[in-house]
Amino acid sequence: MKAFIIGVSGGTGGRVADQLVQRGDEVAGIARREGQLAPLADKGIAASLGDIVTITERDLADAMAGSDVVLFSAGAGGRDGDEATTAIDGRGPGKAAGAAVIAGVKRFYLVSVFPEAWRERHLSEDFEHYIVEKKNAEADLVTRDLDWVILRPSALLNEPGTGRVDLGYAKIHEEICRDDVATTLVALMDEPSIRRVILEVTGGATPIRTAVADLATRSG
DSSP: OEEEEETTTSTTHHHHHHHHHHTTOEEEEEESSGGGHHHHHHTTEEEEEOOTTTSOHHHHHHHHTTOSEEEEOOOOTTSSHHHHHIIIIISHHHHHHHHHHHHTOOEEEEEOOOTTTTTTSOOOHHHHHHHHHHHHHHHHHTTSSSEEEEEEEOEEEOSOOOSEEEEESSOOOOEEEHHHHHHHHHHHHTOTTOOSEEEEEEEOSEEHHHHHHHHHHHHO
8 A cells, every 4th residue: 555644744644654654555745844854764654845735736646646545634733823723624635635636546534523522621712613624624525526534533642552442423522542543544544445434433442453344344
């Protein structure tokens, strides 16, 4: 498999990249800062300099040409205000999807968020804007002529993964380790029959490969 990851140096995208490289797959992507390129290259990841906000759709298509799958896992993280959230979380996936169409890459994976994430809390306006932009990105992606998969993880933890999840079409928002989200994405990439579907994943008791295989059986 040759995977192109937007967010290849991020918390989830980086873990997906590491898993793919370790098993012998080819990984490329774009990184915002030049200082990120050498560490990625040391791990066997062929990253080039690029910012999803400023790169053109054509240049992004050229960068991902020849890939089997595209993963969009980049996010502003609410750090730089609403404008950055709109540009990265809202418009970024659409730009990447348009580039995938130009490049002829049919399989596209988007890391999104539970719509009801942390509804029990008193959330800031910035977070509410983030939720809206994530939904805008989903609504755009599902109109594209791609074999898309949208994965909505629950609240992300940095603890070591458990290798077990609760995966399906609708789940209760709880918590999940980033390691397990990454492993779930890799398993989904290995099941191309799972396509054009929105999935939710949180911590659970089912081994990840079993959860994905069961989903493939049901969707097939």
